[in-house]
Amino acid sequence: MIMSLNPSNCLLVFLFFFTFLFTLCLSFEARNPEVEALIGVRENLDDPHGALSNWDEDSVDPCSWSMITCNSDNLVTALGAPSQGLSGSLSWMIANLTNLKQVRLNNNSLSGAVPLSLASLPQLTFLDLSFNNLSGPVPTFPTKTFNIFGNPLICGGHSSEKCSNLVLASPLSFDVNPSSDVQEEDLIKLGNLRSFTLKELRHATENFSSKNILGSGGFGNVYRGKLEDGTLVAVKRLKDLTGTTGISQFRTELEMISLAVHRNLLRIVGYCATPNERLLVYPYMCNGSVASRLRGKPALDWNTRKRIALGAARGLLYLHEQCDPKIIHRDVKAANVLLDDYFEAIVGDFGLAKLLDHAESHVTTAVRGTVGHIAPEYLSTGQSSEKTDVFGFGILLLELITGMRALEFGKSVNQKGAMLEWVKKIQREKKIELLVDRELGINYDRIK
Missing domain, CATH: 1.10.510.10 (Transferase(Phosphotransferase) domain 1)
Structure with a gap:
């Protein structure tokens, strides 16, 4: 289009x-049975960052809830809450979402067994439970993609053969240790992106000097930075780390950018994560924003404006x-x-x-x-x-x-x-x- x-x-x-x-x-209509099913799922989970805080049992349907996707008939088809710090167990009531096609709960701390009831969902095509603390037995799933890698009690050590027939993805791994006293070490491992220390980025931005601010918004500030090798970068320093917004944006940007690589989409150079800081590092754009x-x-000029429109269109x-x-x-x-x-x-x-x-x-x-x-x-x-x-x-x-x-x-x-x-x-x-x-x-x- x-x-x-x-x-x-x-x-x-x-x-x-x-x-x-x-x-x-x-418009959409009420789906009370699905509300009941999801509330049952939430009651079995510990949600320290409030990722599911707007799941209201008095709602007429769950289609406005975070982490939920609905189809055109307002039926729940996807539940996606990766890297949200969730613990507890996954309730069997999830199988009451009979139109569910995708479940993404990777990179949390879920424990207990994988619900056998999940195997009964007729339309489930993608299930990612990787990097949790789940235990067996593992049901046989008819899904096209089933990823349970990174669960030590199932796939670790001497149990690796249990995962040998599964389709294994490469999900993002966020392993932040809030109790650590070391605040200038990078605390996550992610793909091939460069991990910066907070000290490096402080030096690059002259201690986040106000004179280096390129822009600001609800997320925080973006600073012009210069790395030790002379490379110019833009450093986004996210705020609101006491709530879920900043942390969620950090994870979202990393996940999305890892999926989308195109000449008209911004690539990421690296990142830094400490108990008190989340920073994203991008190439420096010398001509700024369209705004x-x-x-x-x-x-x-007109030709430049046309080229900008076409480039943005190609990216979208x-x-x-x-x-x-x-x-x-x-x-x-x-x-x-x-x-x-x-x-x-x-x-x-x-x-x-x-x-x-x-x-x-x-x-x-x-x-x-x-x-x-x-x-x-x-x-x-x-x-x-x-x-x-x-x-x-x-x-x-x-x-x-x-x-x-x-x-x-x-x-x-x-x-x-x-x-x-x-x-x-x-x-x-x-x-x-x-x-x-x-x-x-x-x-x-x-x-x-």
């Missing part, structure tokens, strides 16, 4: 398409169509599209991203994102999908065309969504040329 846009006439096509998206509205460039001088298309499971970014905006040395678009900041099986229509969560960039159906229902990202991409297109930022435009007239109303008004009056950034003069592609 995104790739079908023709840069020379994308403006008119987008406006009609965007008007259609603006009117989308989804900063829209405010800067000289103005971006990869996330939606070529990743398995697909990735919903959920925060597509000018501030999260960076520009490399050649002004190529690099989509970054995966802290709000969600995984979604290709068979699913949406995932339901608490609404997160940026005012002015949130799709109306996501805002009203909490249901996000690739359409949510397309809406954000549409706002990005408007910002590239007009040279204005949606949020600032709304603030100027004290009305959220004001840019959309303004665009629709111009469309009705057939004065589309008024949308074009005045800084471009006559140097842009006209609609014929």
